[in-house]
Amino acid sequence: MSMAGTMTDTATAMRQRPGAISRTGSFLAKHPVILIGGAVLLTFIVIALLAPLLLPDPTRINPVQRLRTPSLQHPFGTDQFGRSTLSRTLNGTRISLTVGILVAAATTAAGLLFGLFAGFLRPLDNIIMRLMDGIMAIPGILLAIALMSLFGSSIQNVVVAISIAEIPRMARIVRSSVLVIREQPYVEAAVTNGTRLSRLLWRHVLPNIAAPVIVQATYVFASAMIVESVLSFLGAGTPPTIPSWGNMLAEGRQYLQRAPWTIAFPGACLALLVLTVNVLGDALRDALDPRLSRSGR
Amino acid sequence: MQQPVLSVERLNVSVQTADGWCPIVSDLSIEVAASETLCLVGESGCGKSLTALAIMRLLPRGARIDSGRILLGGADLAALDEPALRDRRGRDLAMIFQEPMTSLNPVMTIGEQITEGVQRHERVSSAAARTRALELFNRVRIPDPQRRLAAYPHQLSGGMRQRVMIAMALACRPKLLLADEPTTALDVTIQAQILEMMAELRAEIGTAVVFITHDLGVVAEIADRVAVLYAGKIVEQTDVVSLFDNSCHPYTRGLMRSIPRLSRQAGGAVVDRLTEIKGMVPAPTAVPTGCAFSPRCASATEQCAVEPFAEPLAPSHLVACWHPETAGLAAIPGGAR
Amino acid sequence: MLSTVPVFIFVALFVFFLLRITPGDPAIMIAGDQASSAQIETIREQLGLNRPLLDQLLAWAGQLLRGDLGRSVFSDIPVTRLIGQRLEPTAMLALVAIVLAIAIALPLGTLAAVRAGGVADRIVMAFAVLGFSSPVFVIAFLLVYLFALTLGWFPTQGYVPLSQGVLACLHSLILPGVALALLYASLLARVTRASLLEVLSEDYIRTANAKGLTPARITIRHALSNAAVPIVTVIGIGMAALLGGVVVTETVFNIPGLGRLATDAIQRRDYPVVQGLILVFSSVYVVINLLVDLSYVLFDPRVRY
Numbered sequence: 012m013s014m015a016g017t018m019t020d021t022a023t024a025m026r027q028r029p030g031a032i033s034r035t036g037s038f039l040a041k042h043p044v045i046l047i048g049g050a051v052l053l054t055f056i057v058i059a060l061l062a063p064l065l066l067p068d069p070t071r072i073n074p075v076q077r078l079r080t081p082s083l084q085h086p087f088g089t090d091q092f093g094r095s096t097l098s099r100t101l102n103g104t105r106i107s108l109t110v111g112i113l114v115a116a117a118t119t120a121a122g123l124l125f126g127l128f129a130g131f132l133r134p135l136d137n138i139i140m141r142l143m144d145g146i147m148a149i150p151g152i153l154l155a156i157a158l159m160s161l162f163g164s165s166i167q168n169v170v171v172a173i174s175i176a177e178i179p180r181m182a183r184i185v186r187s188s189v190l191v192i193r194e195q196p197y198v199e200a201a202v203t204n205g206t207r208l209s210r211l212l213w214r215h216v217l218p219n220i221a222a223p224v225i226v227q228a229t230y231v232f233a234s235a236m237i238v239e240s241v242l243s244f245l246g247a248g249t250p251p252t253i254p255s256w257g258n259m260l261a262e263g264r265q266y267l268q269r270a271p272w273t274i275a276f277p278g279a280c281l282a283l284l285v286l287t288v289n290v291l292g293d294a295l296r297d298a299l300d301p302r303l304s305r306s307g308r
Numbered sequence: 309m310q311q312p313v314l315s316v317e318r319l320n321v322s323v324q325t326a327d328g329w330c331p332i333v334s335d336l337s338i339e340v341a342a343s344e345t346l347c348l349v350g351e352s353g354c355g356k357s358l359t360a361l362a363i364m365r366l367l368p369r370g371a372r373i374d375s376g377r378i379l380l381g382g383a384d385l386a387a388l389d390e391p392a393l394r395d396r397r398g399r400d401l402a403m404i405f406q407e408p409m410t411s412l413n414p415v416m417t418i419g420e421q422i423t424e425g426v427q428r429h430e431r432v433s434s435a436a437a438r439t440r441a442l443e444l445f446n447r448v449r450i451p452d453p454q455r456r457l458a459a460y461p462h463q464l465s466g467g468m469r470q471r472v473m474i475a476m477a478l479a480c481r482p483k484l485l486l487a488d489e490p491t492t493a494l495d496v497t498i499q500a501q502i503l504e505m506m507a508e509l510r511a512e513i514g515t516a517v518v519f520i521t522h523d524l525g526v527v528a529e530i531a532d533r534v535a536v537l538y539a540g541k542i543v544e545q546t547d548v549v550s551l552f553d554n555s556c557h558p559y560t561r562g563l564m565r566s567i568p569r570l571s572r573q574a575g576g577a578v579v580d581r582l583t584e585i586k587g588m589v590p591a592p593t594a595v596p597t598g599c600a601f602s603p604r605c606a607s608a609t610e611q612c613a614v615e616p617f618a619e620p621l622a623p624s625h626l627v628a629c630w631h632p633e634t635a636g637l638a639a640i641p642g643g644a645r
Numbered sequence: 646m647l648s649t650v651p652v653f654i655f656v657a658l659f660v661f662f663l664l665r666i667t668p669g670d671p672a673i674m675i676a677g678d679q680a681s682s683a684q685i686e687t688i689r690e691q692l693g694l695n696r697p698l699l700d701q702l703l704a705w706a707g708q709l710l711r712g713d714l715g716r717s718v719f720s721d722i723p724v725t726r727l728i729g730q731r732l733e734p735t736a737m738l739a740l741v742a743i744v745l746a747i748a749i750a751l752p753l754g755t756l757a758a759v760r761a762g763g764v765a766d767r768i769v770m771a772f773a774v775l776g777f778s779s780p781v782f783v784i785a786f787l788l789v790y791l792f793a794l795t796l797g798w799f800p801t802q803g804y805v806p807l808s809q810g811v812l813a814c815l816h817s818l819i820l821p822g823v824a825l826a827l828l829y830a831s832l833l834a835r836v837t838r839a840s841l842l843e844v845l846s847e848d849y850i851r852t853a854n855a856k857g858l859t860p861a862r863i864t865i866r867h868a869l870s871n872a873a874v875p876i877v878t879v880i881g882i883g884m885a886a887l888l889g890g891v892v893v894t895e896t897v898f899n900i901p902g903l904g905r906l907a908t909d910a911i912q913r914r915d916y917p918v919v920q921g922l923i924l925v926f927s928s929v930y931v932v933i934n935l936l937v938d939l940s941y942v943l944f945d946p947r948v949r950y
Contacts, residue, residue, distance in 0.1 A: 145655030148927045152889030153907060157919055160911040161663065161674060237780045241893055244782055245908050260782060264897075267786060268794050278783040286778035293774065366854055397857035410848040415870050415945055424866075425856035460946040476856070 042298045048291035055284055059104040066098040070254065081272055088272040099254040100276045106255035107236045107284060110169055114235035115228045117174040118181050123224070125178065126185020127212065130193065140186070143179035151176035152241055159247040169248050173238045177231045184227050188220040222299040229292035233285045240281055256281045312339035313516035314363070314401075314484050319376030319386075321355065321362045321540075323592070330592050331374070333359050333540045340484070340516040345507075347527045347548075348520045349563070350537035351589055356520045359537075360486045363518070364403050365393050381483055399429040401484040402477035406492055408469035412461035418472050419457030422479055429480050444475035448505060467498035474506065481513050488520045503530050524567055528552065533624075536560050539590055539600035542618065546625040556621055556632035559585070559601045599629070607631045649931050656927045660920040661705050665698065675718060675914045688718060692917070714921035719913045724921035727906060734804045735891055735902035737814060741822035742887060746830040747880070751869075753830075754837025759864055761842055769834060776831030781890045785824040785897040792820060802899040821898040825890045829883050836879040840872040847871070873944040881937035888926050 039046040072094060081088040086097050129139040146154070151173075158172035192198055198215050206214075242248025243257025251258055256277040263273035321333035333355040340346045348356045361367050363378055365385055378385040381400050385393065405411040413421060422444065423437035432440070438457065445453030448471040461469055470490060477485055487506070491499040507530060510517050519530055527534055531548040536557065544557040555561055562585035587604035590596060596603055602612035611630045618628040664671045672689040673680070689695050692715075693704060708715060714724035757769040793801040805817040844850065845868055853867045895904035903922060910918035941948040 141651050141655060144652050145659060147885070148652050148656055148931050149659070149923055150885045150889040150892075150926050150930065152892055153923060153926055156892070156907065156911050157660075157663065157923060160914060160919065233778065237778075240780050241782065244780075245893065245896060245911075247908075247911055260786070264786075267790060271790055274786050278780075278786060282775070282779045282783055285780075286775060289774055289778045364855060366851060394857045394859065397855055399857060403855045405848060405852065407848060411852045413849040413853070413867055413871065414947060415873075416867070424858065424862070428856065428858055428862075462947050473852075476852075 038298075042294060044294040045291060045298060048287050048294060051283075051287045052291065055104055055287070056108060058101050059108050062098070062101040062104065066101060067095055068098070070094065070252070080270075088270065094254075096259075096273055096276055099259055100256070100280055102254050103256040103259060103277055104280065104284070106166070106249055106253060107239060107281065110166065110173070110239040110249075111232040111236040111288070113170045114173045114177060115232040117170060118177045118231045118235075119224060119228045121174065121178045122181025122185055122227075125182035127189060127216070129182065130186045130189025131208075136186075139182070143182050146175065147179045149176075152238060155238055155242055156245060156247045159242055164246075164248060164250045166249055166253070169239055169242060172242070173235045176238070177234065181224070181227055181231065184223050185220055188223055189216060192216055192219050226292055226296040226299065229288060229295060233288040233292065236281065236285050236288070312341050313380065314518070315339045315377075315379045316359075316363065317377040317379070319359065319362060319378065320374040321358050321367070322372060322374055323358070324370040324372075325593060327593065329372070329374075331540065331595075332371070332592050333362065336376070336537075336540075336542055338518070338535055338542070338545070340518055342483070342514045342516050343511055344532045345510065345517040345519050345530055347531035347534045348518060348537060349522065349524070349527055349534055351522060353589060353592070354537040355540040356537055357488050360403065360488050360518065360520055363484075363486060364397065364401065366397075366403075395429075398425045398482070399480045400482055401486065402480070402482040403486040403488065404470075404473050404477050404490045406489040408466060408473050408490075408493065409461070411473060412469060414461055417458050417460060418464070419459075422457075422472070422476050425476060426479050440479065441475070444479060445471075447478075447509065448472075448475045449501075450475070466494055467502065470494060470498075470502055471505075474502070474509070478509060478513060478515070482515060485510070485515045485517045486520075487517060489522070490519075491526065492521070492523070499526070500529075506530065524563065536563070539595050540592070541600060541628065542626070543601065543629065544625075544627050545618070546622075550622070550625055554625075556625075556627045557601075557629050558605045558607055558631070558633060561633060607633070649935050652931055653928070656924060657706070657709055660923050661702060664916055664920075665694075665701075671916075675916050677914060691716075691718065709924075714924065715917040717910075717915050717918050719910075719915040719918075724918050727918060728903065728921060728925055731901060731903050731906045733807060733902075734900050735895070735904060737807065738818055738821055738825065738894065738900060738902060739887060739891060741815065741818045742825040742829060742890075743880075745822050745826035746833055749826065750830040750833035751837055751876075754834035755841060755864060755869065757834065757838040758841035758845060759860075761838075766838075770838070773831040773834045776827045776834075779827070781824055781828060781893045782897050784827055785821070785894060788820045788824055789897075802897075804898075804900040804902070821894045821900060824897070825887065825894045828890055829887050832883050832886065833876065833879060837872065837876055840875040841868055844868045844871045870944065874941055877937055877940055877944065881934040884930050884933050888930060 039049075081096075088096050125139050125143070129136045154176045155169075155172040158175065159168060162168040162172065192215065198211070201211055201215060239248055239255065240257030240260065243251075243255050244261045246261065248257055249255040251262075259277040260274055260281075263270065263277075266273055316336060316338045319333060319336045320331060322329040322331045324330075336355075336359060338346060338348075348359060350356050358367065358371060361371075362373050363385065365373075365378075365388070367373065373386055376386060380396075383392075383396070385396070385401075388396070412418065419438065419441055422441040423434065426432060426437040426440050427434065441457060442453050445456060450456050450468060450471050456464070456468075461472075464472065470493075473490070490506075491502050494502065503526065506517070509515070519526075521527060527548065531551075533545070533547050534551045535542045535545040536551075536559065537543070538559050544551070544555060544560045546555070551560065552564070555564060566584055585604060590600060590603075598613040598615050599605070599608070602608040605612070609631065614630075616628045616630050618626040621627050621632060664674075670685075672685045672692070672694050675692075676685045676688050693701050696704075712725065714728070716723050717727060720727075753769045753772075757766040760766045789801050792798050799820045800817055803817060805813040807814045841864075849871075850863060850867060853863045858867070891902070892904035892907055894900070895902045896908055899905075903925070906918065907922045909915075910922065939950070942950065
């Protein structure tokens with residue numbers, strides 16, 4: 012009975028097919044957390060874009076103004092070289108967001124590739140998944156540090172090193188979804204009908220794994236920003252000349268007692284940004300795929 | 309009838325839906341005496357399980373009692389708070405559930421699951437509780453009880469698990485036992501054994517039983533009295549003999565006609581053609597006003613737009629219908645299966 | 646369970662090839678840009694990089710089977726000895742963190758599940774999201790600033806070995822232990838809540854209620870024991886995050902353990918030590934997860950090996 016009701020509702024919804032914008036609007040109205048989280052994330056992105064245009068050069072040294080407490084002139088204070096903590100913190104947003112987004116994109120692409128191969132080509136499954144198990148057995152941060160020590164520090168290498176550590180989990184999620192979808196009658200029917208693989212993937216598989224993949228990509232985004240800061244903090248990440256939050260925290264360490272602001276602002280921004288993305292991930296998970304929310308990540 | 313053990317007065321239960329609270333059980337009144345079995349009969353979704361859970365005060369989240377009284381042993385269960393209810397559950401009233409597999413805790417031995425209830429309600433040593441459990445296992449005819457106490461639910465068959473559930477429910481000799489389709493998940497031979505055993509124990513302990521089922525064969529075997537539910541209302545309530553011989557409500561008659569019967573003809577035993585009740589059970593959100601059965605009823609008139617009262621046609625035979633079929637149905641054999 | 650063997654083999658191959666397939670000459674990479682050609686040659690000799698790849702691989706495998714992880718390029722001390730010297734602080738730190746995390750997460754996660762949707766639930770879950778959104782070293786700085794620099798209750802850094810007294814040792818590990826535990830505790834609290842919520846909706850919980858049992862007994866004896874398997878599983882999986890966190894925590898608090906050894910080795914490009922540490926950390930992770938798998942027997946009578 013309720014089944015019939017839902018089907019009628021869906022049918023009506025499909026006939027009306029409201030525009031993409033109004034659909035997005037009503038989705039956001041139903042999920043206020045996604046709206047708020049999205050707004051905060053957007054603010055960070057705007058800051059990242061505008062920071063270099065509006066603020067003084069974050070690398071300009073001013074020996075006279077060393078370790079100044081926050082004031083009107085220097086709202087976030089200055090560091091041991093007299094550089095503006097405000098400018099450095101806001102510019103640091105660029106690094107974290109860039110690394111986060113690139114790692115999420117790279118992980119999703121590679122995870123899809125490995126996951127689809129493992130799920131569809133049985134002979135490859137064992138090889139790929141053992142490889143993934145092996146990578147997962149190495150603590151992610153240690154793996155990333157080791158890779159960085161060999162590659163040398165640069166933002167590209169940070170992205171590659173973090174992605175390698177994050178790919179296995181994504182590949183597993185894709186693979187397990189594919190294994191479920193493969194058994195569905197409509198996919199079997201499509202295979203028997205001789206549907207081309209590309210069409211099969213595009214029409215049947217991708218729409219069905221989109222939800223868990225998007226959710227996982229959000230978590231990877233958040234986790235990548237943390238790992239970047241950890242790598243930079245340990246001196247094996249973003250080159251020290253670039254004002255990333257991890258670098259700022261590493262440099263401010265010795266001045267924790269004298270100038271806590273050099274650590275407090277980048278630390279708080281990092282935590283806030285990661286928190287925002289994680290909350291967004293949780294909210295997307297609850298909204299897109301209620302089944303996932305039971306496993307509690 | 310002797311003084312009832314349980315008396316439910318005008319119980320109303322509703323569940324939460326997208327459009328607010330929707331009534332599921334309306335003005336349900338029943339009485340059960342000691343050693344008596346009342347069967348609640350109806351199709352799935354008619355509110356019989358919710359009635360039992362409401363009496364236990366174990367309604368799931370999203371269901372509530374709107375009004376009514378549930379009188380047991382001088383107290384109104386509907387008005388008690390949670391701690392007071394916990395003192396009574398398992399001691400004054402107990403329940404057996406449909407699925408013995410999922411209703412037993414998989415990581416605890418069945419011995420512990422029985423003794424914990426005894427020790428909760430009675431000041432007995434754990435050795436005494438164990439002895440009680442052994443006794444109970446003998447009563448419900450679980451072979452090798454000593455060893456079974458240490459077993460886990462997955463090591464038992466379905467029938468054994470239901471015996472454990474019954475032993476658990478009767479552990480403190482409750483005044484009232486609620487059984488929610490306890491034999492539905494079992495195969496027919498096991499079902500007969502369990503029903504027989506329940507009848508014996510009921511007589512022995514003097515427990516009042518409310519037995520929920522959709523199976524009229526089970527009703528014929530175990531009931532003293534029967535209440536037929538349709539869309540959350542009792543449409544007919546009578547003793548088991550007159551239900552099968554002399555049911556008056558068109559819905560009850562429809563149910564009777566849907567029982568497969570064998571009749572002897574020249575070529576051997578043949579199953580009679582079944583008559584089904586036309587139409588579908590209304591969704592709880594779309595119960596018609598007046599008599600809920602009227603849209604499916606052959607004898608419905610304009611009068612049925614007004615809700616009928618439950619009127620006694622004979623002593624202790626209540627029918628809620630404007631046009632009861634009092635003519636007396638052609639005799640249907642009691643053991644109808 | 647047998648899958649642990651291929652994982653070990655894979656990790657060993659991985660660390661072996663990691664050095665060899667990176668672009669450029671591995672000997673130069675280890676020796677550094679300023680090294681003389683003689684120094685580079687010595688390193689090449691020491692690591693056997695001048696021999697054919699298959700020889701190197703067989704030699705590496707033979708070494709591993711004998712439990713030999715090679716020698717440090719920097720100090721020429723056997724890697725196994727270096728690791729042995731640094732084992733105690735790391736083991737103690739990880740132990741303190743695990744105990745703290747479980748002690749924090751189990752009660753809070755249970756509270757959140759029992760009061761699902763209520764204020765307590767929201768507060769606990771908010772802290773949980775905050776907990777794993779904050780990098781370990783940010784939490785560490787906050788703790789040091791508050792409890793060491795401002796209040797002076799704990800040392801800002803350093804480690805007191807067990808030989809100088811258990812209490813002194815634990816005292817030195819409180820702040821790093823808490824910093825490390827919070828991430829892990831957040832993860833555990835979320836899983837505890839999620840699995841407990843699932844268990845609480847099971848039929849047998851209704852049966853337990855029908856017996857009139859107290860909420861405490863239902864939650865602890867009936868619900869938590871059924872939620873144990875997923876919780877213990879995450880305790881195992883979370884070890885990866887914990888071991889990674891050890892590296893960072895030891896650096897922040899200047900604790901002379903395996904994590905410090907790892908960062909120092911990486912900065913000195915002491916590749917044999919890095920290799921050895923990756924193998925050791927991975928082995929710990931794999932062995933702990935194996936133990937977790939085996940422990941299911943204790944929590945679920947249906948599991949048989």
